[in-house]
Amino acid sequence: MITIPKETAERWGYSGFSDFFIPGKAFRAVFVVLAAAILFCYAVGLHGMASGYRNLYGVTREIPWGVLISGYVFCVVTSTGLCIVSSVGHVFGHEPFMPIAKRAVFLALIFLVGGFSILLFDLENPLHMIWFMLSPNLRSNMWWMGLLYGLYLCALSVEYLFLLAQNHRMSRLAGFMAVLCGVAAHSNLGAIFGMLSGRDYWYGPYFPIYFVFSAIMSGGGAILFFTCVASRVEPEIMNERMERAMKAVCKLTITMISVVMFFTIWETICGFVSPEKYLTLSVFLTGPYAYNYWIGEILCGLVLPLVLLVRSKGTDLRLMLIAGGMMLAGIFFMRYDFVIAGQIVPVFHSLGVEEYRSLLTYRPSFHEIAVVAGGLCLVAFLFLSGERVLGGHRLQKHEIVPPGGFICPGCGAIHYRQEGESEEQSLRRYHGFRAAAPPNAERETARR
Amino acid sequence: MNPQLDQGAGPRSDRWSEVTPLERRTFLKIGLSITGLLGGGTLLSVASIVNKAFTTPRTFTETYPYKPHYAMVIREGLCIDCELCAKACRETNHVPDYGYRTRVLTKITSDAIGRQREFIPILCNQCNDPPCCRACPVGATYKDPRDGIVRMNAEKCVGCKTCMLACPYDARYFNDQKHAVDKCNFCWDTRLSKGQKLTACAAACPTGARIFGDISDPDNVVYKMVHQIEKVVWVLRPECGTRPNVFYMKASHASPWRLQRQAEPGGGVRAAGKQ
Ligand code: SF4
Numbered sequence: 179m180i181t182i183p184k185e186t187a188e189r190w191g192y193s194g195f196s197d198f199f200i201p202g203k204a205f206r207a208v209f210v211v212l213a214a215a216i217l218f219c220y221a222v223g224l225h226g227m228a229s230g231y232r233n234l235y236g237v238t239r240e241i242p243w244g245v246l247i248s249g250y251v252f253c254v255v256t257s258t259g260l261c262i263v264s265s266v267g268h269v270f271g272h273e274p275f276m277p278i279a280k281r282a283v284f285l286a287l288i289f290l291v292g293g294f295s296i297l298l299f300d301l302e303n304p305l306h307m308i309w310f311m312l313s314p315n316l317r318s319n320m321w322w323m324g325l326l327y328g329l330y331l332c333a334l335s336v337e338y339l340f341l342l343a344q345n346h347r348m349s350r351l352a353g354f355m356a357v358l359c360g361v362a363a364h365s366n367l368g369a370i371f372g373m374l375s376g377r378d379y380w381y382g383p384y385f386p387i388y389f390v391f392s393a394i395m396s397g398g399g400a401i402l403f404f405t406c407v408a409s410r411v412e413p414e415i416m417n418e419r420m421e422r423a424m425k426a427v428c429k430l431t432i433t434m435i436s437v438v439m440f441f442t443i444w445e446t447i448c449g450f451v452s453p454e455k456y457l458t459l460s461v462f463l464t465g466p467y468a469y470n471y472w473i474g475e476i477l478c479g480l481v482l483p484l485v486l487l488v489r490s491k492g493t494d495l496r497l498m499l500i501a502g503g504m505m506l507a508g509i510f511f512m513r514y515d516f517v518i519a520g521q522i523v524p525v526f527h528s529l530g531v532e533e534y535r536s537l538l539t540y541r542p543s544f545h546e547i548a549v550v551a552g553g554l555c556l557v558a559f560l561f562l563s564g565e566r567v568l569g570g571h572r573l574q575k576h577e578i579v580p581p582g583g584f585i586c587p588g589c590g591a592i593h594y595r596q597e598g599e600s601e602e603q604s605l606r607r608y609h610g611f612r613a614a615a616p617p618n619a620e621r622e623t624a625r626r
Numbered sequence: 627m628n629p630q631l632d633q634g635a636g637p638r639s640d641r642w643s644e645v646t647p648l649e650r651r652t653f654l655k656i657g658l659s660i661t662g663l664l665g666g667g668t669l670l671s672v673a674s675i676v677n678k679a680f681t682t683p684r685t686f687t688e689t690y691p692y693k694p695h696y697a698m699v700i701r702e703g704l705c706i707d708c709e710l711c712a713k714a715c716r717e718t719n720h721v722p723d724y725g726y727r728t729r730v731l732t733k734i735t736s737d738a739i740g741r742q743r744e745f746i747p748i749l750c751n752q753c754n755d756p757p758c759c760r761a762c763p764v765g766a767t768y769k770d771p772r773d774g775i776v777r778m779n780a781e782k783c784v785g786c787k788t789c790m791l792a793c794p795y796d797a798r799y800f801n802d803q804k805h806a807v808d809k810c811n812f813c814w815d816t817r818l819s820k821g822q823k824l825t826a827c828a829a830a831c832p833t834g835a836r837i838f839g840d841i842s843d844p845d846n847v848v849y850k851m852v853h854q855i856e857k858v859v860w861v862l863r864p865e866c867g868t869r870p871n872v873f874y875m876k877a878s879h880a881s882p883w884r885l886q887r888q889a890e891p892g893g894g895v896r897a898a899g900k901q
């Protein structure tokens with residue numbers, strides 16, 4: 179068993195692995211179910227790996243990327259989004275976002291791990307990955323994906339360790355690197371698809387850009403969802419500052435949903451005038467993927483969450499929980515449809531030959547679904563363990579309220595008292611009831 | 627139509643490099659520039675140096691940087707869908723039954739007068755700008771610097787399948803036995819590197835729908851076929867900017883080349899004589 183010095187453990191909010199076993203019956207049951215599911219799914223995945231994917235996976239020569247790649251994209255999109263949203267506060271200094279950083283960075287890490295675990299079962303020869311180092315192809319987006327996500331993983335881990343150690347200067351620096359690598363890696367992931375000139379649906383600069391914005395949306399949704407779940411596990415994590423942070427994240431998420439809607443609308447309108455793209459589009463609007471599109475992507479992923487979040491006013495945790503959950507489900511559909519959509523039009527469709535008259539079909543097999551489910555269960559399991567073992571990612575008192583400051587009961591922000599001033603006087607000063615101090619002095623303090 | 631019909635003089639029919647002086651002049655006229663566009667099965671512009679200004683400049687390969695620069699001409703109308711090419715490929719290159727390196731597609735034009743069926747053989751185009759090679763993270767697929775053939779190094783292949791998506795011609799499949807992606811390499815390992823001059827498919831095609839050769843050599847039949855001003859020559863999906871080395875054209879009765887099996891040059895298998 180690893181022993182961690184008491185002081186460090188305290189700082190981390192870590193109080194021993196025994197915490198794992200205290201929780202109530204229901205909680206323990208969830209743990210057991212998740213653990214069993216993970217074991218089962220990985221057993222299925224390993225069986226697939228051992229006996230060859232061709233017979234067990236639903237992917238074909240024409241549609242070589244299936245639900246595994248969708249699951250991977252889903253996980254890494256969410257990870258990047260979490261990293262970006264958390265950086266608003268703890269890297270770029272926008273105070274209301276600060277309290278969510280610890281949990282968000284932790285989630286970003288486990289989503290990345292979950293994503294990689296799915297991708298592993300998509301590669302036919304994972305051991306040959308050594309050639310990424312020995313024989314790099316610098317013109318390949320896939321190679322850059324390996325490098326950038328590798329760097330991202332490192333930066334994120336360092337950022338998280340410093341966050342735990344409460345070294346805020348270093349964690350800020352590492353966080354900045356993580357955001358840089360994350361955005362680069364992520365837009366490059368979009369470019370893997372966007373630079374395939376033979377695939378009309380994907381080709382173009384749209385997806386690299388869209389990916390980053392939709393990542394922020396996913397990140398926002400994930401923070402709302404997971405914080406709400408965490409507050410059910412341990413209601414104590416909610417405090418005034420956390421509530422204020424949730425309000426801010428909720429606002430950001432609403433904005434990003436609108437932005438993604440805007441993207442989607444123009445993507446659709448443009449699709450109407452390009453014959454090849456229209457083919458794909460019609461599959462979504464009226465064809466076999468209409469349910470995925472209208473119910474999964476549009477209703478669950480965008481419209482309902484938007485309505486719910488607006489109605490929650492950033493304070494109703496129950497509504498935010500539902501909205502966040504719906505978003506995550508809807509976003510999974512978005513990724514799935516995105517990956518499949520680029521492949522269902524056969525490359526020789528325009529040739530007008532008999533063999534490629536109709537669109538191609540893909541149906542995920544049991545093995546593929548199991549591997550994706552395994553990855554997602556792993557994320558859920560790690561998340562719950564994190565909540566338990568790391569004390570709900572709670573910030574320590576001095577992290578929440580720095581010396582000399584206090585939480586404003588009115589606006590929830592942190593205000594600083596001037597010397598010899600009572601809390602009430604300072605409140606008046608901040609909110610301009612009647613300036614008790616000259617305005618210059620006030621600005622000075624605010625800057626502190 | 628009888629594909630075996632020979633409009634040229636009988637005796638010279640198996641000498642592939644022979645052309646009339648008139649034709650030689652025409653080749654010189656167009657030089658190395660050939661442009662054309664086939665979009666969605668419809669001809670948009672025909673080959674002529676004038677059109678060069680109006681079509682995308684990178685549609686065709688216009689210079690031949692490799693020596694030999696292997697290329698194939700598919701004379702579309704001659705294919706009778708006997709699939710002997712695919713069979714020969716399977717046997718020569720040990721292609722499993724769940725995959726293929728080449729296949730023959732069928733196109734039906736039901737409102738055409740007379741013949742309504744056309745067969746279009748497809749295979750890897752050994753692109754001059756191969757998107758598959760750009761996509762591969764580890765360089766497991768690469769363009770050979772000498773002969774321009776796009777080949778695989780199975781040892782390196784990670785199996786990410788990006789190249790399968792990058793190829794605009796669906797020319798790649800994953801081979802379980804090799805544990806790597808597999809594709810047509812103009813029979814490099816099985817025939818060309820062993821001194822034979824034709825690919826298995828070209829040697830097997832009974833009608834001469836597939837003609838294989840070195841397009842950098844003005845005396846070669848492939849060069850001559852592609853550089854005819856009165857012929858429309860096109861490539862598949864030119865909009866992808868891959869600059870393929872497999873050319874398509876219609877064979878006609880006015881063709882100076884016999885409409886039959888290509889013979890292995892230099893006293894190889896005299897397939898033509900066997901018929
Ligand atoms: S499947 Fe193999 S050859 Fe194709 S891109 Fe991946 S590593 Fe390269």
Ligand code: SF4
Nearest residue numbers: 750751753756758793
């Ligand atoms: S046809 Fe496909 S496999 Fe062949 S070189 Fe071009 S892109 Fe690569």
